Structure formats: C-alpha cells, structure tokens
Amino acid sequence: MTGPAAVKAAARAAAAAARKAAHAAGQGRAAELLADLLARELGGRQPGTAASGRVLAGYMPMRTEIDPLPAMAAHPGPVCVPVIDGRGRPLRFRQWTPGAAMVEGAFGAQIPAEGAWLEPDVLIVPLLAFDARGFRLGYGGGFYDRTLEALRARHPVLAIGFAFAAQELPQVPLEPTDQPLDRIVTEKGLFPL
Numbered sequence: 552m553t554g555p556a557a558v559k560a561a562a563r564a565a566a567a568a569a570r571k572a573a574h575a576a577g578q579g580r581a582a583e584l585l586a587d588l589l590a591r592e593l594g595g596r597q598p599g600t601a602a603s604g605r606v607l608a609g610y611m612p613m614r615t616e617i618d619p620l621p622a623m624a625a626h627p628g629p630v631c632v633p634v635i636d637g638r639g640r641p642l643r644f645r646q647w648t649p650g651a652a653m654v655e656g657a658f659g660a661q662i663p664a665e666g667a668w669l670e671p672d673v674l675i676v677p678l679l680a681f682d683a684r685g686f687r688l689g690y691g692g693g694f695y696d697r698t699l700e701a702l703r704a705r706h707p708v709l710a711i712g713f714a715f716a717a718q719e720l721p722q723v724p725l726e727p728t729d730q731p732l733d734r735i736v737t738e739k740g741l742f743p744l
C-alpha cells in the first residue's frame with residue numbers, strides 16, 4: 552500500500568491508541584454537552600418544538616468510541632442508527648428507540664432488529680481522529696463520506712463529529728472524497744473549527 556491510503560492506515564493506528572487511553576479515563580459529561588448543542592442548534596428539546604421535526608442519526612458505540620446514547624435518547628424527534636448496505640455503498644438508517652431490540656450487523660455494529668428506514672438531516676458521526684478544519688478519519692470503509700455526499704446532494708445536513716478531545720490531530724490525511732464535519736463536540740465542549 553502506498554499513497555494516501557497508507558498514510559491514513561498509519562494515522563488510524565495512532566488514533567486508535569489515543570482513543571483507547573481517553574476512553575479508559577471516562578467521557579465525563581460529553582453526552583450532556585452533545586445534547587445541549589443539539590437542543591441549541593435544532594431549537595428545543597420538548598415535543599412540539601422545531602427539533603421534533605428533525606431526524607437525528609446517532610450510532611451504537613463500538614470498541615472505544617465515545618457514547619452518544621444519552622443525547623440520542625433526549626432528542627424529541629425520530630432517531631435512527633446506521634446499517635451497512637454493502638461495501639462501496641452509502642449507509643442506510645433504521646429507526647432506533649431506547650430499549651429497541653438490536654442484532655449484530657456487518658463489522659460488529661449493533662443494528663435495530665426492525666423498524667422504519669429514515670433519512671437523517673442531523674448526524675452524530677463517529678470517528679477515530681479529527682482536525683480543526685473539521686475533517687475526520689474513520690475505520691476506512693468510506694461509509695460516512697459516501698453517506699454525507701449523497702445526503703448533501705439532496706438537502707441541507709448538519710454533521711456533528713463526536714469524539715474525545717485526545718482524538719485531535721494537527722492535520723488528518725485527506726483524500727478528495729473526504730466530507731467535512733460541520734461541528735465537533737468533545738468532553739470539553741464544542742470544538743472551535
């Protein structure tokens with residue numbers, strides 16, 4: 552392997568180690584800070600407010616990812632989580648509620664056993680590393696890049712990276728297909744982009 556893919560693979564290994572150490576130290580009030588940002592950006596957290604009309608995509612935390620579940624549970628509108636539809640394809644999203652029956656999906660992620668397929672306009676995006684330009688490094692499937700590209704071609708999208716502060720890199724290695732994040736939230740609060 553040469554070129555950007557090899558550079559990304561090396562960055563992934565270092566980022567995974569940094570995330571593991573941060574995860575062991577705990578995420579503090581990170582999920583509450585994320586819920587606060589969502590309420591601020593989307594306009595409230597009560598049923599009947601503007602936020603209840605917005606479809607939020609979260610994720611089921613795997614490995615040492617920071618846990619967004621409390622922020623997902625606090626969203627007043629529909630919430631969904633990613634489902635892999637095949638290599639080289641954008642993610643699909645299935646409705647999730649706290650306590651929904653889950654099964655193991657591709658690559659070890661938990662996915663809802665049943666439920667409506669939804670199109671999110673706000674996404675909490677998992678990552679291995681991020682930088683101050685808003686670029687991210689994931690597990691290398693290109694799933695979120697393809698997904699954000701497709702969603703952004705259809706309607707405005709708010710993509711919020713959620714991570715430990717220790718996952719910041721000076722510059723994430725880039726490829727032309729990388730889609731930037733609109734916001735990044737860590738356990739220290741909203742990260743200035």
Ligand SMILES: Nc1nc2c(c(=O)[nH]1)N(C=O)[C@@H](CNc1ccc(C(=O)N[C@@H](CCC(=O)O)C(=O)O)cc1)CN2
Nearest residue numbers: 610611612613616633635658660677689690692694695
């Ligand atoms: N919580 C969570 N759910 C998610 C994602 C995520 O990043 N986090 N995804 C975001 O895309 C999708 C899952 N994508 C994944 C892609 C690759 C690997 C993985 O284990 N990759 C191997 C290398 C595999 C290979 O190259 O063949 C590895 O990292 O060791 C895991 C998940 C959908 N659901």
Ligand SMILES: Nc1ncnc2c1ncn2[C@@H]1O[C@H](COP(=O)(O)OP(=O)(O)OP(=O)(O)O)[C@@H](O)[C@H]1O
Nearest residue numbers: 559688689690691692693694695696697700726728
């Ligand atoms: N929209 C796209 N169209 C075609 N190829 C793409 C697209 N987005 C990403 N790719 C390709 O997918 C591969 C993996 O992308 P990348 O390394 O950016 O994944 P990642 O962002 O780390 O993973 P993920 O988004 O799944 O968490 C790269 O070779 C990239 O060129």
